[in-house]
């Protein structure tokens with residue numbers, strides 16, 4: 001039987017519930033358990049695919065094409081679990097399923113209500129993690145205890161645990177123990193109140209994980225234990241880490257969080273295998289080969305979460321090369337009002353990530369021109385590849401006015417155009433080219449050298465594509481097509497022949513990079529940037 005862990009959050013959002021959940025998953029996995037993880041989000045959007053990155057951060061894409069919360073990225077990166085459509089449900093997707101069933105007459109004349117019909121649908125989502133191949137399922141509840149919109153989810157996990165029994169289900173509550181500077185004190189009251197809110201709806205946390213800026217004293221532990229009804233050793237401190245989020249699991253293991261969880265659920269502890277993880281951490285904390293500086297030229301730069309997986313994958317590339325990657329985060333629009341020379345001076349590599357809409361596009365194009373002309377290593381991703389294609393067409397291919405149909409439908413040279421099957425689509429949600437697609441690599445290319453394989457599979461999220469009508473013009477002028485999707489013939493990777501390292505791909509390699517195994521393109525891009533630094 002699959003055991004369940006439910007993770008809730010209290011006091012404030014942004015405590016790093018996703019990182020805590022992913023860390024617990026990693027530890028349990030490294031003690032020999034088979035894990036699945038899921039996130040339940042209380043907002044009404046059916047998925048985050050239609051939300052601005054400023055609202056929600058990055059949209060993380062799974063192999064099976066779900067557009068999901070960025071916490072799923074942590075789950076995959078930390079714990080190496082593969083997420084799918086079953087890994088992320090929202091209030092919107094739950095209601096949508098219930099309403100569809102109601103319209104189909106599926107409730108046989110009953111009044112359809114939040115309890116039991118919505119809560120039943122949530123419980124069905126939780127149960128979808130059950131299976132012979134899953135020992136422990138983790139369900140993270142988005143939002144904060146006390147939010148009106150989280151209530152059905154909390155009620156559903158209360159019922160679920162009641163039904164499976166306390167030995168098969170566990171509540172972990174992540175809370176904040178703030179430091180009040182003026183008083184010079186840390187305060188446990190918000191956590192007590194947050195646990196109070198949970199108790200009112202019938203949930204008593206089994207384990208309290210406390211986020212704090214500073215070390216908690218024994219008195220804080222005792223107080224939280226007494227007033228939150230959690231035994232002393234089940235009050236765990238999760239202090240801010242100094243170097244990397246990948247330190248979190250190690251810190252939690254020091255306090256035996258994983259062992260306590262297993263004891264509570266009557267499972268043997270086994271031994272914890274973390275040698276590779278510790279080695280990787282040592283490399284992050286003391287990078288043996290110094291630093292490289294990479295410019296990320298994007299549109300949503302002010303919110304770091306917008307490019308979460310990009311920054312993570314770059315750091316992974318750093319780990320693989322023994323360097324620390326410093327980011328120069330550049331708002332593409334700012335290049336338009338100043339210049340690429342000024343803003344990119346001295347960087348070792350330039351990355352242009354994905355995006356939508358034309359704000360900043362000319363700035364990205366200018367950054368790419370600078371990378372191309374100055375032999376600076378360049379990695380273009382999705383819109384970043386499309387901009388590379390536009391730049392090359394205009395400045396090296398003789399195609400004046402070249403553009404993407406997304407930004408200039410009247411361009412004389414639409415070198416990036418809407419995919420045929422996209423032309424009929426009217427709905428915005430879940431209708432892009434999504435998920436994993438195969439791609440075959442050209443012999444002798446930098447991409448093939450990176451992957452060391454003939455054929456790869458990568459995740460997509462886009463409507464527009466390289467316009468193959470122009471393929472000859474590009475190839476004649478030195479921008480080679482080196483990756484093609486076998487059935488559709490869609491162009492997936494281009495690279496510059498006469499450049500140290502200039503590779504651009506239509507897919508999103510950042511989603512598949514992990515700290516223990518950097519994505520090949522990120523690894524080689526950071527490697528080329530290190531070389532460019534002058535190694």
Ligand code: GLN
Nearest residue numbers: 354355382383462463464
């Ligand atoms: N806006 C572009 C498209 O839809 C690129 C998308 C992206 O970068 N994810 O094709």
